[in-house]
Amino acid sequence: MNFPPPRPNDGFHEPSIDPARLDANWRAISVELDAPRPSWIERGLRRLGLPATVTRPALATPSLRRAWYVAIALVVIIGLVAADPDDARASAFTLLFLAPIVPLLGVALAFGPDADPAHEAHLATPTQGVRLVLLRATTVLAISFVVIGGLALLTDVTRPLAAAWMLPSIGLTAASTAVMTATSPRRAVGLVGTAWVIVALIGRGAGDDRLGAFGPAAQAGFVAVAVVGVIITYVRREQLDVLRGVDR
Amino acid sequence: MTAAHLHVESLVVRFGDRTPLDGIDLLAQGGVIALLGANGAGKTTLLRCLATVLRPTSGVVRVDGLDPARETERIEVRRRLGYQPQDLAASPSARVFDALDYLAVLKEHPDDRRRRSLVATALDEVGLWDRRGDRVGDLSGGMRQRLGLAQAIMGSPTLLLLDEPGSGLDPEERQRLRTIVAGRRTVATTIVSTHLTDDAADADLVAVLHDRRLTFVGSPARLAAEADGRTWTQVSPPEPSTVRASWLLPDGRHRCLGTPPSGATIIPPRLEDGYLLLTDPARSRQHMS
Numbered sequence: 001m002n003f004p005p006p007r008p009n010d011g012f013h014e015p016s017i018d019p020a021r022l023d024a025n026w027r028a029i030s031v032e033l034d035a036p037r038p039s040w041i042e043r044g045l046r047r048l049g050l051p052a053t054v055t056r057p058a059l060a061t062p063s064l065r066r067a068w069y070v071a072i073a074l075v076v077i078i079g080l081v082a083a084d085p086d087d088a089r090a091s092a093f094t095l096l097f098l099a100p101i102v103p104l105l106g107v108a109l110a111f112g113p114d115a116d117p118a119h120e121a122h123l124a125t126p127t128q129g130v131r132l133v134l135l136r137a138t139t140v141l142a143i144s145f146v147v148i149g150g151l152a153l154l155t156d157v158t159r160p161l162a163a164a165w166m167l168p169s170i171g172l173t174a175a176s177t178a179v180m181t182a183t184s185p186r187r188a189v190g191l192v193g194t195a196w197v198i199v200a201l202i203g204r205g206a207g208d209d210r211l212g213a214f215g216p217a218a219q220a221g222f223v224a225v226a227v228v229g230v231i232i233t234y235v236r237r238e239q240l241d242v243l244r245g246v247d248r
Numbered sequence: 249m250t251a252a253h254l255h256v257e258s259l260v261v262r263f264g265d266r267t268p269l270d271g272i273d274l275l276a277q278g279g280v281i282a283l284l285g286a287n288g289a290g291k292t293t294l295l296r297c298l299a300t301v302l303r304p305t306s307g308v309v310r311v312d313g314l315d316p317a318r319e320t321e322r323i324e325v326r327r328r329l330g331y332q333p334q335d336l337a338a339s340p341s342a343r344v345f346d347a348l349d350y351l352a353v354l355k356e357h358p359d360d361r362r363r364r365s366l367v368a369t370a371l372d373e374v375g376l377w378d379r380r381g382d383r384v385g386d387l388s389g390g391m392r393q394r395l396g397l398a399q400a401i402m403g404s405p406t407l408l409l410l411d412e413p414g415s416g417l418d419p420e421e422r423q424r425l426r427t428i429v430a431g432r433r434t435v436a437t438t439i440v441s442t443h444l445t446d447d448a449a450d451a452d453l454v455a456v457l458h459d460r461r462l463t464f465v466g467s468p469a470r471l472a473a474e475a476d477g478r479t480w481t482q483v484s485p486p487e488p489s490t491v492r493a494s495w496l497l498p499d500g501r502h503r504c505l506g507t508p509p510s511g512a513t514i515i516p517p518r519l520e521d522g523y524l525l526l527t528d529p530a531r532s533r534q535h536m537s
Contacts, residue, residue, distance in 0.1 A: 028361065031368040036345045036381045052360055056353040118338045118347070121399060123301040124331035125354035126323045132354075238319065243301050 058139040099165035106140030108189035129240030164214040171222035174229025181236035251278035251437045252407035259307035270460040282448035283441040285457035291441040299331040330405030332396040340385025370398040389416035408438040445520040458527045475517030480508040
């Protein structure tokens with residue numbers, strides 16, 4: 001289609017546009033169109049109303065997503081191990097014993113130079129290490145709760161027992177973040193995990209009830225461990241804010 | 249926006265029985281400072297202390313009067329800081345854009361549109377916008393260095409600390425790095441660590457880190473002038489014990505540094521000559537005694 005050339009007296013004028021502003025606007029449009037989309041997990045959480053300041057630090061790095069995947073895989077394995085239709089008490093013990101270890105492993109994969117290659121660059125940002133540690137620990141705990149909780153309700157575990165692993169999970173996670181202020185995340189998780197295995201096995205052998213380690217008194221103990229763990233983590237938070245173990 | 253005022257006094261860092269930094273003093277505001285030193289001289293340790301990620305054993309570090317040893321002031325320092333560690337190191341499976349966007353969140357840019365715009369600007373400035381969707385692991389070493397630079401300059405910091413940013417860059421990329429750093433001269437105090445004297449030639453100041461201290465802080469011209477009258481050429485190979493350093497030139501003559509013999513052909517010194525004389529082990533021994 002051919003248009004006639006514009007006549008000089010059409011009344012059209014070259015609009016006065018600030019090139020810098022035009023450039024900035026074009027860039028903003030281009031960024032919105034061309035920026036890669038976040039992962040499906042992050043998009044889902046954003047739709048639920050969580051801000052990027054929570055979802056990005058919690059999920060953006062592959063090491064964190066790996067922590068999620070490991071947690072989910074372990075949950076499935078635990079479900080298979082725990083399901084013993086002939087012995088409901090044995091199933092319950094296996095579930096309650098193994099479930100608190102899941103978030104612990106997730107925490108080990110979620111913070112520190114071993115888990116995150118950009119750890120040193122993160123430390124130099126205004127977001128404090130303690131905030132990242134607690135945010136990621138909470139994320140791993142939350143996903144573990146949803147998946148293991150669902151699993152426990154589906155198996156032949158009685159309803160009150162189905163929740164009996166939650167306080168141990170919170171207690172162990174808080175204990176590991178507290179120990180993390182003194183040593184590397186992986187070593188901290190190793191120490192706390194070992195302590196848990198010993199305590200749970202002693203608890204199982206000590207009384208007539210193999211689930212004694214998850215009774216009301218023990219649950220109160222895990223609340224105390226969680227509170228003390230969070231307090232120690234907060235008081236010693238500066239240790240999570242600097243490089244440790246460097247010698248150059 | 250004003251370039252950060254940096255004040256370092258009697259800074260000491262000890263790792264067990266090793267003392268890589270012993271009495272560092274430095275005062276700077278604005279401009280580009282090249283931190284020059286041999287491999288293992290302590291450049292990374294010094295930059296880590298200034299970047300607030302390593303706590304010095306003793307001494308004073310202040311950024312705009314703020315003390316990084318105090319929590320609230322450390323956070324405020326970090327708001328003004330852009331830091332490129334020597335081994336930046338985003339996860340290999342992260343996408344370029346996401347790796348930077350994540351750091352932008354940690355740098356307290358909560359607004360999605362503004363943050364994405366900052367990320368895009370930084371990627372564009374270092375020439376990586378076209379690789380925004382690639383995995384970090386698929387980038388070349390030079391591109392990863394540029395990604396490290398992009399995260400450091402994002403958000404226009406007033407204190408910019410770059411640890412060996414030129415390593416692995418080809419000549420064109422090094423030129424881009426120089427342009428980026430020079431463009432921030434008036435708005436940021438920039439410290440660039442390097443072991444290459446060529447990189448230091450464009451700086452406003454050169455600080456030579458040697459023997460655990462800053463043994464020289466001055467202009468590149470002044471560093472070269474340290475070798476005034478002590479650089480010469482001669483035809484015959486010099487006696488090694490009489491020179492600090494010597495090397496064979498393409499024309500078959502020997503370029504020598506040290507105390508010239510009588511009748512030697514004195515030539516104009518370069519930055520490297522001044523640096524080599526300053527870091528002369530014999531001079532260090534004299535200094536120790």
